[in-house]
Amino acid sequence: MTTTSKSSVKVPESFYSPRDFTYIKPMRRRLTEYEAVICNAQPDMNQFDTGGWFLLRPDLRASFDSASTALRHPNWFDYRDPSGLWQRPYIKLQAQHERSISQASEAAVLNGSLKDIQPPWVELLAPYYEAFASLEWGMFRAHAFVAREALSDTLTMAFTFSGMDRLRHQQDIALYSLELHDQIGSYQEGLGMDAWLGDEVWQPTRRLVERLLTLTDWVEIVAMTNLVIDPMVTAFIGSEFFRALAPLHGDVVTPVIEMTAEADRIRNLNATRELARMVTAEADRAGESVPAQHNRETLQAWTDSWYPMAVEAVDAFEGVFHRLPAGTQRAGQAKASVAANTRDILEQVGLQVPVEVRA
Secondary structure (H helix, E strand, C coil): CCCCCHHHCCCCCCCCCCCCCCCCCCCCCCCCHHHHHHCCCCCCCCCCCCCCCCCECCCCCECCCHHHCCCCCCCHHHCCCCCCCCHHHHHHHHHHHHHHHHHHHHHHHHCCHHHHCCHHHHHHHHHHHHHHHHHHHHHHHHHHHHHHHCCCHHHHHHHHHHHHHHHHHHHHHHHHHHHHHHHCCCCCCCCHHHHHHHCCCCHHHHHHHHHHHHCCCHHHHHHHHHHHHHHHHHHHHHHHHHHHHCHHHCCCCHHHHHHHHHHHHHHHHHHHHHHHHHHCCCECCCCCECCHHHHHHHHHHHHHHHHHHHHHHHHHHHHHHCCCHHHHHHHHHHHHHHHHHHHHHHHHCCCCCCHHHCC
């Protein structure tokens, strides 16, 4: 009996190894680990399931419903998160962020530098940094809806992580507030909620968050958070105020917290850019037509509605800048910076700042 050695058999270059799932169409030549552990985890009657939904909603709608967004796409499962994150690398990434914050906080306690924070900054941190945590909590709640309604597994995963980013940031602010309370006798912990609910500088921002929580379109939540609210409002408060001004007043921990949040926002912006690119392309990966013009017009209509509210939130919070000499010097530059960055972000995805608020 003649046998053929395995080494003499020519395997086509495109052949998949036994570990690959050939029923998943990879974005590139080979299936990535990210695709292998996420793709086809979420059911869909238009892709690989048949026979109808086993479970329906109380109003008898499908478990996942294309009517959950005004945008249209022939295959939402085409989406790939540019970061390629799945659970294990996401947890590793966030653990690295947390270690950097923990190390900075522990060092500041040991060397006594928290007690060197200037009193005017302490007076602003107590109500306003805690109130910033309320903003992030609201964003987390809004993204919980996205996690339920997103129309593919890769979209669900990407924006579930986005929601968890907000929760991590909120908790980091809360923990730092407790540390300041322990280390600085004049620091009053627990003032944030009253500021969030009643201080006039926060009310336009609060209206933005509360509007997000009323939305029933998951793409609108994602797009307006990452294309308008974060680059305008969150960056103005978190980056231009807290991260930039903290070191000038002896606060060495807040910048570390905010830099980790900035890294998350960059990742989420890239994820949203990819979603915008997908829904405004002329065709999907299989060559099927995408209603790009309809989707672009819808995204622009959302932007026209949300952008003026973001401007109002920035204008209101500017008042906090003027409570510090260094803030007064920085306020105009900070507003110009976030406005220019937001304009660039919108233009990169084919959108524009509303005509009535253009400079």
